[in-house]
Every structure is written in C-alpha cells, then in structure tokens.
Amino acid sequence: MHVAHYLGLLHRAEANLADAYREVAAAHAAEADVFHIVGRLAVQCDTHVERLAPFVDRYAEEAPAEPERLHAELFAGARSGGLGLLRDLHDLYLMVSYADITWTMLGQAAAGLRDDDLAAVVTACEAETATQLAWLRTRMKAAAPQALVVA
Amino acid sequence: MATDDRIADPWGARTPYGPGTDWPTRVDVHLAEGLTEADVDRWAQSASLLHSNGDAMDIAVKDGRIAGVRGRAVDRVNRGRLGPKDLYGWQANNSPDRLTRPLVRDGGRLVETDWDTAMGRIVDRSRELLDGPGGWGRFGFYTSGQLFLEEYYALAVLGKAGIGTPHMDGNTRLCTATAASSLKESFGTDGQPGSYADVDHCDALALWGHNAAATQTVLWSRMLDRRRGTDAPALLAVDPRTTPVAREADVHLAVRPGTNVALLNGLLREIIAKGWYDESYVAAHTTGFEALARTVDAYPPERVAEICGVEARDVRRAAELLGGAQRLLSTVLQGFYQSNQATAAACQVNNLHLLRGMIGHPGAGLLQMNGQPTAQNNRECGADGDLPGFRNWANPEHVAQLARLLNVEPRIIPTWSPPTHAMQIFRYAEQGSIRFLWVSATNPAVSLPELARIRRILAGEGLFLVVQDLFLTETAALADVVLPAATWGEKTGTFTNADRTVHLSERAVDPPGEARADLDIFLDYARRMDFRDRDGRPLLPWREPEEVFAAWRECSRGRPCDYSGLSYAKLRGGSGVQWPCTDLAPDGTERLYTYGEFNTDSDYCESYGQDLVTGAEVTPEQHRAKQPGGRAFLHAVDYQPSAETPGTEYPLQLTTGRSLYQFHTRTKTGRAPELNGAAPDVWVELHPDDAGPAGIAEGDRVRIESPRGAVVAPARLTGVRPGVVFIPFHYGWWDTVGEPHDRAANELTLTAWDPVSKQPLFKSGAVRVARTED
Incomplete structure (x- = not known):
C-alpha cells in the first residue's frame, strides 16, 4: 500500500505552499489585494497541513523515505515588479496545481480504503484548493496584459 | 413660502401618515x-x-x-x-473662486491659458502614448458619481472603444461598488429591486450600516413620518455609532466594525431555525439554500454576541423583528460597503429578503443604496468597471452587441479580464505603467485611502495628470492641465437616483467665464483625437446631450436598465420616472422581480459571479452548469476578521463617515455659508471609556495615529461604541493656510479592498490616540 507516500507528498506540498504564499505576500506587500489574500491562503494551507496530520500518523507504517522536494523545484523565490508578480503567481499556480491533483488522487485512495474521515477532509480541502487555483487564474489574467504588453 | 432653519432642524416638520396612504406634500x-x-x-x-x-x-x-x-x-x-x-x-x-479658464503647468506653476493650448497639450501627450503596442495601457480615466448620464456614456465610448483601455473607474468605487456587486451576485445584474414607496407600505424597516438621517435626509423624513403615523413600522438599526437612526430604532445593534457577516449569519440562522422563512418561495425562486443553512448553522446568538460585541438577547430580538415582519424594507450603505467582507455582508441582506420571499411587493423591498447622486449612471453607462447597459464583459455575445451599437470591431473593446478598478489604476500609475491619468469631478488627493501614498503618485514626475473640476481642488493643484468645468444648473442632462428614478436637469444659467460642460470637454477631446468607427465616421458624432441620450436609449434597450421609453420631453414637467421604462411599461417600473424571476440566466446576466472570499471568477461553464434559469443565488460565507485589527500598538479601531452638512471633500458644501458654518472643521468621536484612561476630556485636541499617518482634531466624547474612533472624511486642506497633512481622515486609512467589489475598506484600520498640546 502506497497511501502514505501520497499523504507525505501532499503534507509537504501544502506546507511548502504556505511558505511560498508568505514569501510572496512579503515580497509584494505593495499589491494590497495579493498581500491580504495570499496571507489568508497561507493560513488555509496551514489548516490543510493540520487536517492531514492524523492521517499521516494513521498510515505511517507505510511511510516512505523523504518524498521529493517540491519547494525548490516549483518556487525559485519571490521576484519584484509587475512582471515579477506575474511570474510569482505563475509559480504559485503550478504549486497549487500539484496540490490539487494530489488531493484528487488521495480522494481516490480514500474511496478505495473506505476511509470516510479522510474522504471528508479531501472533499473540504480540495474545494478550497480549487478556489485558490481559480483566484490565481483570475488575478494573473488581469495582470498579464499590463505586465507583458504595456510595462 | 420660506422654509425654517434646516441647519437646526435638518429633517423639517413631521407630516405623519399611515400605511398604504400617500406621503403628504411639503414644499421646501x-x-x-x-x-x-x-x-x-x-x-x-x-x-x-x-x-x-x-x-x-x-x-x-x-x-x-x-x-x-x-x-x-x-x-x-x-x-x-x-x-x-x-x-x-x-x-x-x-462662488468667486470658480475656475473660469484652463490652466497648464509651466515651469512648475499652473498658469492660465486658452482651451486650444490646454486641449492641445492633452492631445499631444495622448497621441505620443497611444502610438505603439500597448499604448492603451498608458491611460487611466478616473471619474465621478456627480456627472450626468450623457457624460458617462460619452466617456465610456471614448475610453473603451476610442482608446480601448480597461483602465476606467469612478469614485463610485468608493461608495457604491459593493451595492452593484451584491446585486450581481444575488440577482444576476445590477438594479435596485425596491422603491422609496416601499416606505409607505412596510411594517418593518431595517437600516444596515445606513445612517439615512445624514446621508439621505428626505428619505429619513419619509421614514420618520411613518414612525409618527398610525401603525408605524418597527425599526432595526445596525451601526457601531449612536446615530439619529440608532436612537430612533426599536432595536439597535452597535456591532464591532467588520463583523457584519457574523451578525447576518446569526440572524439568518434564527430565521431558518424558527421557521420564519418562506419554504415555497425559496424552493421555486432560489438556489443554494442547503449550503447557506449549513454555513449559518455555526452562528448561534451567543457566538454572534461574542464576535460582534453585542448582547445575545438583542440578536434574538432583531431576528424576531425581521422574522415577524409581513412587509420588510431593508436599506444598506457604507457601514456594510466599506467594511470587512463587504460584498458577502451585503449579499446576506439580499438572502434575508430571498428567504422571506420579500422582494418586489409593496413594502417588501430592498435598496442597496448609492452614496452619490449619479453613481447609478456611471454603473449603467460603463465609465467605471462595467460595460454599458449592464452587459457582461465575459460574454462574447454581449461584447458583440456593444460593438454593433458603436459600429466598431469587437476586439477594440477591452474584455480580456474585468475592467481595472480604481485602486489598481493608481497602483499602475505608482509603478509607472500608467502615464496619463484624467480625473473628472473628483478629488482623490483627499478621498482615497492612505493619502501620503496617493499624493506621491499624483505628484509623480512620469504621470501626466489632467483634472477637470469646478475649483482648484487639492488634486487639481497637482495637475499638469486643469480644465474648468460647468456643473449642475449650468448644463443639461439626466441622472438616476438610488431607486432607479430618472430626472432631467436643465441648464438654468451660463457657466462662469470659459468653463464648459463635461460632455463638451469629452466630445472635444474625441474630435481632436479623431476617434473613428469601422466605417471611418466619427465614433462620438454628438453635439448636444439629447443626442447622446438617444444613443444611450438604444444601448440600454432590452437590458435591465432599459431607457427606451424615456425622452427629455417625457421627463420635462412631471415627476421623475423609474427605469425600466419601455413601450410596454411607458410610466416606468416601480419594483423589480415581482414574480420572483431574476436576471440570472447565463445569456442575460451581467456577471457569472465571483467567489465571495477571494474574488475568483466563476467561469461561464460553471455558471451554466448551475442552471440558474432565473433563480436567485443564495451565497453564504464564514466570518473572517478584518485585514487590520487593533493590537497593542494601535489598540482602537478607526471608522470614517459623513457629516450631515458636508459632501465629499466639501468642494461645494464648504462654499455654502450655512453648511460650512454647521460643520467647519474635523473632529474625532471617542467613547468615554477610551478617552478617560488617556486623560482626554471633551474638546481636548487629540492626535490620532495609524501606521500610515496622523490627524489632529478636537475630541467629542459621544456617539461610538467602546474601542472605536470615528472621524469624518470631508476635511482636506484647500481652505487652510499651508497644506497641513494632519486633517484628512484618509491620512490614516488602510490600502485594502473587498475582494469582490474592490471597494476600499475605509472602516477597517487600527489607530491609537493621545492628547496633544498643539
């Protein structure tokens, strides 16, 4: 059974995402909406990490060694300026996409395990993750013409 | 007939009346x-x-x-x-200090000039910036809530189809954006469901963050006249201040600022739990009830009391008042629109009326109020972050319709994302990508949040600033070109109030000196820029306001704000007329949604919706999948605290608002002796519990500080709940010696906005106070 592997991936992915949100908030504090919203999304990711923790413990005997590093691969550190904001949101989008599909796989596993508790957590967190993606997409679409064509 | 002193008695003599009778006449x-x-x-x-x-x-x-x-x-x-x-x-x-000639900046000073020189400079700079890819992105237009319909429509056409920029907004963003957003989210399009005549019929009134006694004195007179008549309506007030409305109310909930969503969640929980909602209406005319019920279930009165800082029994009493009403009228304003979770809170008031099935019937109404006289027209005409005619920028068929009406290629109209809101326009100017900003009939140097930042942006070297106004405002003093404008009484046009009533305003006198109507200025710019349609004809072919009105009538035809049955002739002489006014409804329409059919159809709606927590756009596919088909949306979210809450360093919460006697930055009211005399200078309201420990007594000069600036003002120990500081926002520095930057409330306010409506959250900063010897 490899559920623990995916739990570990997601646990790490959500923790990395919270860190990245905070880094982006600090780097782009002058973008007031980004600053306030990603600050709140970071807290949302913290909650995801907490809600995953009992399942990480429950399936721990199957835990693999340290899963792949995601933070370093997908997020190079915050940049500055209009183009920098777009690139940073773009990085976040990829990180959230990774989390999103991982939640989906974990939902599949919860179904196979008949683990209703895990399924309930997946349902709630997956919806929030989907909204994070939608917000990033909305914000990036608004920013892109000015950043890529005008500035 | 002379009218009594309306400074001492702002609402005048009572003319009491009973339910279902006509409000008596009283001519002032x-x-x-x-x-x-x-x-x-x-x-x-x-x-x-x-x-x-x-x-x-x-x-x-x-x-x-x-x-x-x-x-x-x-x-x-x-x-x-x-x-x-x-x-x-x-x-x-x-007033003798009206602007009568254009001004241009030469050698750092504004000097008088003629119109050709002033417009020549604007056009030269425009052409230079427009040349090359992305030229549209160099332009920003920031207008008002006080121009006329014809002026907004002309501005919308020249900006959206002439230059092709999405960077257009108005100060309506500060006052009314949340009204529009909440109406779109719940009902599919903008448009007030209710009518002022609902005051005549209601048996309960609920004023949500709406100090009508100061903001709409005549509407408040109407409410007071019902309160003094037979079978008077019950009254609920939600306001952290003890306003005249709060003193009159049967139940006053002085909630902690920023907690409106928690309060409404609790009230709706009671309404549902007690079975006071209309199950058959909800089933037939709404979607989303289960999710709403689930969300609000977590807000029992005791929890609400703790979050909002009110008594649980008062929450229950309020719910009984709302749940027991047979004909409930709600009005909503800045206490909701400029506070934390603005759109979500305003939507919850819509939800209350949907749950109770109280929309579109005499006395059962809902008014998401406007703060400004012509805010509604800016929203309709699309000189702000909307498309003309409440069209949906994300619906290609709506954009194609607009392109046909204007006879332009659809791709010139910027619809790749929502139009740029005011705070983002100023951010682009701050970053230097917007280099041309045209401000008409508004004074952002005093009215936007965090003024030190706004002044820096407006004074920026790289920004070409055009200001069109009556007087040399604080903003005009920073301009590169100042255009003298005519105003009310000096030009003809129409405008529409908060209950959809359209009025004609005739030119009574000539403007002073060389001042020109705003419409004439926009049309002159369009001619000089030589904006053309796809057949090479002038894009804005009009000379007179009535011609623009005729074009707008066609643009509005078939949309919710339908003016097709209106004309200047019809508006002349009698009463104002409520839109929609069509061949089928030639006398206008008193109430919307009488039959519970809303504007949510995917092909008709103005917006596919947004996530109320983040503002993420709902896609067309997602909207269609919900199959709203004319049902209203019941949205619900959890309470979350404000972006900036009081802490050890800044322990008090700031809220800003109006004086009854002043408007905006006093450009006009500060020049009327009676009004200026009634409220000549800034003050700060504190609760005695907060003032006492700081050694502050009535009348002491107090220094109020936030992380962004400071204000010095005399203290009034009255009127607010403990922990809250109130400062009126009207006072800049045009009438002072020098430029004191410790008088405007917005020196203190926070740069933050609602994720959906993008309305700045003026009522959410943290401050500290201390007595000063100054």
Whole structure:
C-alpha cells in the first residue's frame, strides 16, 4: 500500500505552499489585494497541513523515505515588479496545481480504503484548493496584459 | 413660502401618515436673502446633485444667476421636500473662486491659458502614448458619481472603444461598488429591486450600516413620518455609532466594525431555525439554500454576541423583528460597503429578503443604496468597471452587441479580464505603467485611502495628470492641465437616483467665464483625437446631450436598465420616472422581480459571479452548469476578521463617515455659508471609556495615529461604541493656510479592498490616540 507516500507528498506540498504564499505576500506587500489574500491562503494551507496530520500518523507504517522536494523545484523565490508578480503567481499556480491533483488522487485512495474521515477532509480541502487555483487564474489574467504588453 | 432653519432642524416638520396612504406634500424653498418667489425670473427643472436620494427641485434664476431652489411637489421621490445640502448648496455655483479658464503647468506653476493650448497639450501627450503596442495601457480615466448620464456614456465610448483601455473607474468605487456587486451576485445584474414607496407600505424597516438621517435626509423624513403615523413600522438599526437612526430604532445593534457577516449569519440562522422563512418561495425562486443553512448553522446568538460585541438577547430580538415582519424594507450603505467582507455582508441582506420571499411587493423591498447622486449612471453607462447597459464583459455575445451599437470591431473593446478598478489604476500609475491619468469631478488627493501614498503618485514626475473640476481642488493643484468645468444648473442632462428614478436637469444659467460642460470637454477631446468607427465616421458624432441620450436609449434597450421609453420631453414637467421604462411599461417600473424571476440566466446576466472570499471568477461553464434559469443565488460565507485589527500598538479601531452638512471633500458644501458654518472643521468621536484612561476630556485636541499617518482634531466624547474612533472624511486642506497633512481622515486609512467589489475598506484600520498640546 502506497497511501502514505501520497499523504507525505501532499503534507509537504501544502506546507511548502504556505511558505511560498508568505514569501510572496512579503515580497509584494505593495499589491494590497495579493498581500491580504495570499496571507489568508497561507493560513488555509496551514489548516490543510493540520487536517492531514492524523492521517499521516494513521498510515505511517507505510511511510516512505523523504518524498521529493517540491519547494525548490516549483518556487525559485519571490521576484519584484509587475512582471515579477506575474511570474510569482505563475509559480504559485503550478504549486497549487500539484496540490490539487494530489488531493484528487488521495480522494481516490480514500474511496478505495473506505476511509470516510479522510474522504471528508479531501472533499473540504480540495474545494478550497480549487478556489485558490481559480483566484490565481483570475488575478494573473488581469495582470498579464499590463505586465507583458504595456510595462 | 420660506422654509425654517434646516441647519437646526435638518429633517423639517413631521407630516405623519399611515400605511398604504400617500406621503403628504411639503414644499421646501430657500431663496437668496430678500428674494421672494414672485421676484424670480424663471425656474429650471432639476434634482439634487449633493446626495443619492434624487430629490426633485426647481432652480430659481434671477438676473442670470442662480438665486435659490424649491422642491417639486409633483415628484415621487420627495413630494416637495429638500434637505439642507439642497437648500443651501447651490450658493457654491456663484462662488468667486470658480475656475473660469484652463490652466497648464509651466515651469512648475499652473498658469492660465486658452482651451486650444490646454486641449492641445492633452492631445499631444495622448497621441505620443497611444502610438505603439500597448499604448492603451498608458491611460487611466478616473471619474465621478456627480456627472450626468450623457457624460458617462460619452466617456465610456471614448475610453473603451476610442482608446480601448480597461483602465476606467469612478469614485463610485468608493461608495457604491459593493451595492452593484451584491446585486450581481444575488440577482444576476445590477438594479435596485425596491422603491422609496416601499416606505409607505412596510411594517418593518431595517437600516444596515445606513445612517439615512445624514446621508439621505428626505428619505429619513419619509421614514420618520411613518414612525409618527398610525401603525408605524418597527425599526432595526445596525451601526457601531449612536446615530439619529440608532436612537430612533426599536432595536439597535452597535456591532464591532467588520463583523457584519457574523451578525447576518446569526440572524439568518434564527430565521431558518424558527421557521420564519418562506419554504415555497425559496424552493421555486432560489438556489443554494442547503449550503447557506449549513454555513449559518455555526452562528448561534451567543457566538454572534461574542464576535460582534453585542448582547445575545438583542440578536434574538432583531431576528424576531425581521422574522415577524409581513412587509420588510431593508436599506444598506457604507457601514456594510466599506467594511470587512463587504460584498458577502451585503449579499446576506439580499438572502434575508430571498428567504422571506420579500422582494418586489409593496413594502417588501430592498435598496442597496448609492452614496452619490449619479453613481447609478456611471454603473449603467460603463465609465467605471462595467460595460454599458449592464452587459457582461465575459460574454462574447454581449461584447458583440456593444460593438454593433458603436459600429466598431469587437476586439477594440477591452474584455480580456474585468475592467481595472480604481485602486489598481493608481497602483499602475505608482509603478509607472500608467502615464496619463484624467480625473473628472473628483478629488482623490483627499478621498482615497492612505493619502501620503496617493499624493506621491499624483505628484509623480512620469504621470501626466489632467483634472477637470469646478475649483482648484487639492488634486487639481497637482495637475499638469486643469480644465474648468460647468456643473449642475449650468448644463443639461439626466441622472438616476438610488431607486432607479430618472430626472432631467436643465441648464438654468451660463457657466462662469470659459468653463464648459463635461460632455463638451469629452466630445472635444474625441474630435481632436479623431476617434473613428469601422466605417471611418466619427465614433462620438454628438453635439448636444439629447443626442447622446438617444444613443444611450438604444444601448440600454432590452437590458435591465432599459431607457427606451424615456425622452427629455417625457421627463420635462412631471415627476421623475423609474427605469425600466419601455413601450410596454411607458410610466416606468416601480419594483423589480415581482414574480420572483431574476436576471440570472447565463445569456442575460451581467456577471457569472465571483467567489465571495477571494474574488475568483466563476467561469461561464460553471455558471451554466448551475442552471440558474432565473433563480436567485443564495451565497453564504464564514466570518473572517478584518485585514487590520487593533493590537497593542494601535489598540482602537478607526471608522470614517459623513457629516450631515458636508459632501465629499466639501468642494461645494464648504462654499455654502450655512453648511460650512454647521460643520467647519474635523473632529474625532471617542467613547468615554477610551478617552478617560488617556486623560482626554471633551474638546481636548487629540492626535490620532495609524501606521500610515496622523490627524489632529478636537475630541467629542459621544456617539461610538467602546474601542472605536470615528472621524469624518470631508476635511482636506484647500481652505487652510499651508497644506497641513494632519486633517484628512484618509491620512490614516488602510490600502485594502473587498475582494469582490474592490471597494476600499475605509472602516477597517487600527489607530491609537493621545492628547496633544498643539
């Protein structure tokens, strides 16, 4: 059974995402909406990490060694300026996409395990993750013409 | 007939009336000293431009000058009444410091010039910036809530189809954006469901963050007249301040600022739990009930009491008042729109009426109020972050319709994302990608949040700033070109109030000097820029306001704000008329959604919706999948605290608002002696529990500090709940010696906005106070 592997991936992915949100908030504090919203999304990711923790413990005997590093691969550190904001949101989008599909796989596993508790957590967190993606997409679409064509 | 002192008694004598009867007439008049009605040469029809109520009046003309006003008894909105700002505010037109010639900046100073020189500079700079890819992105237009419909439509066409920029907004973003957003989210499009006549029929009134006694004095008079008549309606007030509305109310909930969503969640929980909702209406006309019920279930009265800082028994009493009403009228304003979770809170008021099935019937109504007299027209015409005619920028068929109407290629109209909101326009200017900003009839140097930052942006070297106004405002003083504009009484046009009543406002006198109507200025710019349609004809072919109105009538046809049955002739002489006004409804439409059919159809709606927590756009596919088909959306979210909450360093919460006697940055009201005398300078309201420990007594000068700036003002130990500080936002520095930057409330406010409506959250900063020896 490899559920623990995916739990570990997601646990790490959500923790990395919270860190990245905070880094982006600090780097782009002058973008007031980004600053306030990603600050709140970071807290949302913290909650995801907490809600995953009992399942990480429950399936721990199957835990693999340290899963792949995601933070370093997908997020190079915050940049500055209009183009920098777009690139940073773009990085976040990829990180959230990774989390999103991982939640989906974990939902599949919860179904196979008949683990209703895990399924309930997946349902709630997956919806929030989907909204994070939608917000990033909305914000990036608004920013892109000015950043890529005008500035 | 002379009117009593409306400074001492802002609402005038009571004319009590009972439910279902007509509101009695009371004609208010104020003329220049020594003048009687018999002396007046002629009267010109108009309506109020100093608040959003749309009180109809006639302007008195004597020897070619405005010499007073008289309420129009025939009008449905006010039945002859006028408020203090209407009775005295007209004097500003005759003020000796009106701008009468254009100004241009030469060698760092503004100097008088002629129109050709001033417009030449604007056009030269425009052409230079427009040349090359992305030229549209160099432009920003920031307009007002006080121009006329015809002016907004012309501005929308020249900006969206001439230059092709999405960077257009108005100060309506500060006052009314949340009204529009909440109406779109719940009902599919903008448009007030209710009517002022609902005051005549209701058995309960709920004022949500709406100090009507100060913001719409005549509407408040109507409410007071019902309260003094037979079978008076019950009254609920939600406001952290002890306003006249709160003192009159049967139940007053002085909630902690920023907690409106928690309160409404709790009230809706009670309504559902007690079975006070209309199950069959909810089933037939709404979608989302289960999710709503699940969300609000977590807000029992005790929890609400803790979050909001009110008594649980008062939450229950409020729910009983709302749940027991047979005909409930709600009004909502800045206490909700400029607070934390603005759109979500306003939507919860919509939800209350949907749950109770109280929309579109006499007395059962809902008014998401506007703060400004012509805010509604800016939203309709699309000189702000909307498309003309409440069209949906994300719906290609709507964009194609608009392109056909204007005879332009659809791709010139910027629809790749929502139009850029005001705070983002200023951010682009701060970053230097917007280099041309045209400000008309508004004063952002005093009215936007975090003024030190705004001043820096407006004064920036790389920004070419055009300001079009009546006076040399704080913003105009920073401009590269200043254009002298005509105003109310000096130009003809139409505008629409907060209950969809359209009024005609006639030119009564000539503008001073070389001042020009805003419409003439925009049309002149369009001609000089040579904007053309796809057949090479002028894009804005109009000369007169009535021609623009005719074009707008076609643009609005078939949309919710349908003006197709209106004309200047129809608006002349009688009462104002409520849109939609069509061949089928030639006298206008009193209430929307009477049959519970809403504008949510995917092909018709103005917006596919947004996530109320983040503002993420709902996609067209997602919207269609919900199959709203004319059902209203019940949205619900959890409470979350404000972006900035009080802490150890800044322990108090700031809220800003109005004086009854002033409007905005006092550009007009500060020049009317009675109004200025009634509220000449800034003050700060504190609760005695907060003032005492700081050694602050009534009248002491107090320094209020936030992380962004400071204000010094005399203390009034009254009026607010403990932990809250109130400062009126009207006071800049145009009437002071030097430029003191410790007088405007917005020195303190926070740069933050609602994720959905993008309305700045003026009522959410943290401050500290101390007595000062200054």
